[in-house]
Amino acid sequence: MKFSKGLLQMKHIDNIPSTPGKFKMEKSPYIHRLRWHSSLAKLTLWSFVFLGLIYFFFYRSPSSFSPRPTDLSRRSLRTNFYGGPAWEKQVRSSARVRSRNGISVLVTGAAGFVGTHVSAALKRRGDGVLGLDSFNDYYDPSLKRARQALLERSGIYIVDGDINDVSLLKKLFDIVAFTHVMHLAAQAGVRYALENPSSYVHSNIAGLVSVLEVCKSVNPQPSIVWASSSSVYGLNTKVPFSERDRTDQPASLYAATKKAGEEIAHTYNHIYGLSLTGLRFFTVYGPWGRPDMAYFFFTRDILKGKSITIFEAANHGTVARDFTYIDDIVKGCLAALDTAEKSTGSGGKKKGPAQLRVYNLGNTSPVPVSDLVSILERLLKVKAKRLIMKLPRNGDVQFTHANISLAKRELGYKPTTDLQTGLKKFVRWYLSYYGNGKRSVQ
Numbered sequence: 001m002k003f004s005k006g007l008l009q010m011k012h013i014d015n016i017p018s019t020p021g022k023f024k025m026e027k028s029p030y031i032h033r034l035r036w037h038s039s040l041a042k043l044t045l046w047s048f049v050f051l052g053l054i055y056f057f058f059y060r061s062p063s064s065f066s067p068r069p070t071d072l073s074r075r076s077l078r079t080n081f082y083g084g085p086a087w088e089k090q091v092r093s094s095a096r097v098r099s100r101n102g103i104s105v106l107v108t109g110a111a112g113f114v115g116t117h118v119s120a121a122l123k124r125r126g127d128g129v130l131g132l133d134s135f136n137d138y139y140d141p142s143l144k145r146a147r148q149a150l151l152e153r154s155g156i157y158i159v160d161g162d163i164n165d166v167s168l169l170k171k172l173f174d175i176v177a178f179t180h181v182m183h184l185a186a187q188a189g190v191r192y193a194l195e196n197p198s199s200y201v202h203s204n205i206a207g208l209v210s211v212l213e214v215c216k217s218v219n220p221q222p223s224i225v226w227a228s229s230s231s232v233y234g235l236n237t238k239v240p241f242s243e244r245d246r247t248d249q250p251a252s253l254y255a256a257t258k259k260a261g262e263e264i265a266h267t268y269n270h271i272y273g274l275s276l277t278g279l280r281f282f283t284v285y286g287p288w289g290r291p292d293m294a295y296f297f298f299t300r301d302i303l304k305g306k307s308i309t310i311f312e313a314a315n316h317g318t319v320a321r322d323f324t325y326i327d328d329i330v331k332g333c334l335a336a337l338d339t340a341e342k343s344t345g346s347g348g349k350k351k352g353p354a355q356l357r358v359y360n361l362g363n364t365s366p367v368p369v370s371d372l373v374s375i376l377e378r379l380l381k382v383k384a385k386r387l388i389m390k391l392p393r394n395g396d397v398q399f400t401h402a403n404i405s406l407a408k409r410e411l412g413y414k415p416t417t418d419l420q421t422g423l424k425k426f427v428r429w430y431l432s433y434y435g436n437g438k439r440s441v442q
């Protein structure tokens with residue numbers, strides 16, 4: 001908005017010399033010079049006003065007083081102030097371990113879909129949990145606030161802040177010596193990268209680096225488990241996808257930033273001895289899910305009687321996903337935290353080799369998107385208005401299928417929920433959350 005106002009003013013200034021009659025030769029040269037001088041003075045004045053406004057908006061605005069977000073097109077250009085005894089007490093209490101051998105975990109993206117479920121599960125077992133979330137408006141923030149309210153009821157506090165805010169992260173580590181970081185804050189969604197590419201760089205690359213920078217410099221260093229993605233397999237055609245397969249042909253910027261994250265993890269492990277585990281999630285779904293995902297907005301649109309677009313590959317080829325239920329993913333996340341070895345560095349220096357792992361967390365049984373729609377139709381008892389469309393080249397891949405033998409062997413990961421059962425639970429939640437008419441579906 002500030003930009004467009006500025007541009008409007010600039011247009012206005014540009015218009016002055018061409019004001020009708022301004023340079024008409026029939027007027028006396030003296031008058032002409034006088035007018036010309038006064039126009040020049042006006043132009044100079046307006047230029048100063050305009051430059052002043054630019055200076056005020058871009059250099060003196062409140063957002064510049066804290067570490068400045070790198071992405072000016074982003075939604076959260078606000079500054080939060082943290083601190084004070086009451087705030088610190090809340091942070092400490094939320095992160096307090098309440099069971100023997102419990103861990104204290106900083107969960108980034110705690111108001112997100114996976115973050116909420118993981119935080120709740122950790123708290124249930126007596127681990128200490130502190131959440132961090134920027135509550136950005138990539139999708140309806142009121143859903144994030146509802147998840148926050150849910151977590152608050154079980155004593156989990158979510159700090160409202162950005163992972164790029166290094167001073168905030170440091171402050172949190174000053175208050176609590178977290179043993180683990182569950183880093184789930186990210187810009188998700190494959191197709192949105194066409195609309196807002198910089199948000200992916202801001203969260204998935206700059207944000208990851210700022211989390212790792214702080215983790216490497218604190219003492220003791222925490223162990224880190226973080227969310228990578230099945231999308232790193234990109235255009236691979238060999239299925240099922242194994243961790244040993246190539247990941248150098250991403251189909252979306254989202255995938256490219258997750259792949260970059262895996263390389264960045266390698267660097268911080270190599271230089272600083274950080275223990276790092278990346279989890280490649282396969283299309284996670286379930287209650288409290290993300291409204292930008294197909295199963296979620298298909299449900300909304302089927303109920304509204306709106307048509308839905310189902311993608312198909314060339315020659316009527318099937319588009320399928322290894323849809324993975326949230327409870328299975330949570331088990332995988334907890335197992336990754338529990339098997340994470342300690343980081344080996346201190347004072348920002350590596351003292352020995354540290355653990356570096358990557359696991360597929362999928363369901364290992366892909367389902368065509370058209371079958372997903374049929375299941376939803378049965379559960380909702382409404383016929384979908386299907387529009388079949390050729391898979392656009394917008395970041396989507398045709399097929400995902402996880403080989404989970406490594407996670408099975410090393411994490412004891414064993415998914416137990418099929419799509420039919422998982423969607424039943426999702427639909428039940430969806431109807432209870434949106435169905436009473438109090439909340440609008442956005």
Ligand SMILES: O=C(O)[C@H]1O[C@H](OP(=O)(O)OP(=O)(O)OC[C@H]2O[C@@H](n3ccc(=O)[nH]c3=O)[C@H](O)[C@@H]2O)[C@H](O)[C@@H](O)[C@H]1O
Binds near residue numbers: 189228229284295321
């Ligand atoms: O595993 C991941 O790493 C990613 O999983 C998820 O991506 P996807 O698997 O693409 O899920 P999602 O958008 O729900 O589309 C599902 C299916 O519906 C098809 N699809 C989609 C939209 C539409 O209008 N029509 C359609 O057929 C579409 O072609 C696809 O086949 C996360 O969003 C992402 O953040 C990341 O975590």
